[in-house]
Amino acid sequence: MNPMWIDTLFFYFFALLVLGGGVATITCKSAVHSAISLIVSMVGVAGLFLLQHAEFLFAVQIVLYIGGVMVLFLFVIMLVNLDESMQMRQFNRQWLLAVAAVIAAGVQAVWLLSKPADLPAAVPQVPGGPGNVQRVADVLFSQYLLPFEIASVLLLAAVIGSVVMAKKRL
Amino acid sequence: MDGHLLSWVLFTPLIGMAVLLLIPAERKNLIRLWANIAALAGFLVSLPLVFRFDKDASGFQFVEKADWIPALGVKYMIGIDGISLLLVMLTTVIGCIAILSSWNAIQDRVKEYYAMFLLQQTGIIGVFVSLDFFLFFVFWEVVLVPMYFIIGVWGGPRKLYAAIKFFIYTLAGGALMLLGILTLYFEHFKQFGYYTFEISELMKLNLSPVMEQWVFWAFFIGFAIKVPMFPFHTWLPDAHVEAPTAGSVVLASVLLKMGTYGFIRFSLPLLPKASVNAAIVQVLVALSLIGIIYGALVSLMQQDWKKLVAYSSVSHLGFCTLGIFALNPNGLAGSVIQQINHGISTGMLFLVVGIAYERRHTRDFKEFGGLGHVMPVYAIVAAIAMLSSAGLPLLNGFIGEFTILQGAFEANRAWAAIAVTGIIFGAAYLLWMYQRTMLGQITNPKNLRLPDLSFRELATFLPLIAWAIWIGVYPQPHFAVLEKPVAQIVERVRPDYFQKPVQQAEAPRAAEVAR
């Protein structure tokens, strides 16, 4: 079997997952269905990561995003009684307008991108270098040490914030 | 104090205001007394200007110059020439009178009222003495806020509408004017390599005619709204009618002069090419003439005493702008004199209206008639005011209008002819006004027991009457201080003017005839 061929096949498969999941996310009436569609979409994205040899990101996507965030979403959906919100109108009045505008912009973007992008030539990778996880770690903790530290503060703020917001009595 | 005389003149009212703010608001009489003292002090401080002014010196006198915002090239630079001298003196005199006249009229929020008035005094004087365009603009805008409050808080029934209309009109004009100023400022940088707002520096600019015209129109909007010239006058009747008496007096006597002063001080000397442009002159003269006739005609139709006086301002200020754009010494000198005259006579007329209003709380002509029988002193004072406004010889109005007409005649006979009809209409509505209020029998029983002028009220008129007669009988000192600056401006705008010997001889003759 031609590996190129498999790559292509997988790409289209995952792209289908991503886009199909995405469309289902925004069209489903029920929030639970939306959440499940979103998981599908994210699995597709994770697959794309794998195709691109971003193994660490693949793991992060599965564990953190799909495992963490989506559980959080589902948890809140269950916690907040959505029965009554199901009865409400689910779409904005101007939804047609919005869809038209965004699709127009999207088509334009796709058309703009349809020519092969002439990106600067890449530095070829030295074969037999360190693995993906190690390389990510190297860059993260040397070049991007500062944003990493800022992100820790950011997460602290997020933790405090969600506790402040969600707790009944402080 | 000697070197900073003009600064003292400028800031005395502000110091007065600062002290006033320390007085507790309950002690109304003390506040009134202090405000009068401060205003009088403002006048007394300005008196030395008259005595020390050297009418033969050219250029500005009492000049003070200091850096204010070096980063922008802004200087604190003040000084006066003959034109500003007259207007500054008018401001300090009218300020005193306006403050004195409001002793009884204002009972509510006395402290704020006088504080606003004194703040405004500083602003107005600042406009007339600034020699730095930035400083000028700051004072120009500073005047707005106190006037907004004077109309908006102590005014008549439609005060809020009138106040905000006045404010927005003037501010819009001011903002456009600022763009014009900045254009000059930037052009100066391009041509000379440094930033300055100094007027004498900006005069050295050499602009393309097109740019001059654009800047001219930007200035025009700012000044014409303030004057107000014909299509921009609609704020004026509202503001005048709704303002309290003292507010109307200051508004008419001094504030409107900021516009005409702007034309004389800035538009003409800074933009000479645009100012002699035939099309621009024609437009401005046409608007002035329309203003003269329109103001007079509308005055004729008024049932409201104050509105009549208000519209008469439109007509009189038309004369002033006509004189300016006649662009010759007679026109300009006449215009300045007429500005002073309008300040004196219209100030008096508003005081007259205010006194009647204070007693009867109405300004409808139908309510009055025959006041001369119960209030003889009042009727005499009103007669003087009316006649001075109508331009009777031996009183001030005649001198100004006559000199302007001379200037207009020299420039174009048709202009003078049209303006003369304005004078005739003017005499008509003023006499009619007098007849409807002072003469005849008392038709309304409420008018039977009106008290005549109190000493304080009379005191508000006396300086103005004295000044009116002074100008009417012996205008020479006034023309003398104007001669140099006016000649300078004409020289600047029309460099060829004085090279024609015939007209050169005419300039002094005008003053002679006027005498």
Added chain:
Amino acid sequence: MHPITTTHYLILSAALLAIGAVGVLIRRNIIIMLMSIELILNAVNINLIAFSRHYQDVIGQVFAIFVITVAVAEAAVGLGILIALFRNKATVQADEVEILKW
């Protein structure tokens, strides 16, 4: 079949961005709007990984880690606020969440 290039990934991510934007704009359900925002951030990540692959470096992957971190934080705070809102709603008995009127 053509080989898959970076361009393919760019187009895919642009499409996902558009889907996410549509979702935020047309839905009235707050949770689904939050999910649509997650879609947008996933589109960003697809982009980043594709470029990272093109340059044979890992900067794009590091960037993606930060994007995921931020997405998680936003989702957590957003859901917290949502809970606070619904708690009040239960007590004040408002019929409908007014905020989605714009």
Added chain:
Amino acid sequence: MSYYTAQDHFVLVPAIMLALFGCAVFLFDFLIFPSPKQRKYLLFFLVLGLVFAGAGLWQQQSFLMSHGIPEITAFRGTLTVDSFALFFNWIFLAASFIVAIVSYRYLETENEHHGEYYGLILLANCGMFFLATGTDLITLFVGLELMALCFYIMVGFLRGDKRSNEAALKYLLLGAFSSGFLVYGFSVMYGLSGSTRLREVAISLATRGLWDPLVFLALATTAVGLLFKVSAVPFHMWAPDAYEGAPTPITAYLSVASKAASFAFLVRIFLGPLAASREIWEPLLSAVALATLTVGNLAALSQTNVKRLLAYSSISHAGFILLGLIAGNVTGITGVAVYMLVYTFMNLGAFIVLVALRRKNIIGDDMDDISGLMRKSPAHAVLMLIFLCSLAGIPPTAGFLGKYYIFLALVETQHYVLAVAAAVYTAVAVYYYFRIVRSMFVSETTDKLPVASSFGLRLALGVTGVMTLLIGIYPEPFLRLAQSTTSLVR
């Protein structure tokens, strides 16, 4: 290769101080469970943090001046301390300080006095530091999110108030949405250059054609994200609701510090990586600025809620500041800096007066609540008058100076149409600002309750009032400082 040099530390000190003291506030609150009276120590921690951060900034400033160098970079170009960054950081610190000291009384009235609030102010300020100082896409993005996240929480801090919840949620939804677009643009920028340093991105983008599709995509998405952040029309719809629902001190903070940080960010991006596509974005931004002025001013005309009115007015101010960027020359960027400085003090001042009007059972942000203020509390009324005059741009208040610079920059770059439009809108703005004035000075008061007062409120009003007048009357030192920020313009 060392990961953390002395120079890195020197540059990072203010942020470290802010973050550390933020954590200290959280810890103190968590471990000691301070009683309501002890909560004032939290305020003490906060002020101390600001002072230390200020000391760090001061050292950097004097280092720059004494060595005569334009900038210090750290973390391999991730952070750049230049005059521009320092200028904005001073604004952030001042705003944080003023907001913090007025919050104490307000939160007690609202019965939501919790220590987390003060910690979040410090962390938000920390985020702003990175927005003004960062020159790396990832750092900027994470810094932006740090700031935004703190704001989402603070806007919703009145948890029992439905308005506050809704405001927070709306702000979060649209904020996250715009961040998504922004970071999409960033990802494309990275893709075009293979680097995340602004400098390298700028070089790569400049070598590509003006109408290169990828550059255009990066420009469009980044611009949408940034314009959302500064609440420019048509991306402004979150602002009035978020401003109205948030606790008033946070509204003030949001409208001043967050806006200043967003503008610092926006200017850095537009004059950095996107500088080469100026030909494309200049007309776009001109249209946006005009629309912003129009919508902001016209919508403000009909508001009856003062907070909402000030929200729309702050939208129109954003339009003004954008005009400075459109002019884009030295004067224009100085104008942006000066405008931001004066806007900080005058807008904070106006909101603080509203904070003082919040008393038991009176929300204090309606036009009726402010009516008759002159009789009730002349000092507040006069200060409010000064702030409003300044917002309207009437000399000799500071606001005039900001407008002056914008006009000058527009005239200098011959954008006469924009200049005239902006001039006309200053007149429109007077109408709605003076509706508040009218209400304060002419209308009768509706309640007898005296205005809230505390040491913090008085101090904050004093500082903002004095600064608003001082910058107007003696602007020289502030202008010198602002003029040094123009190193960004090449």
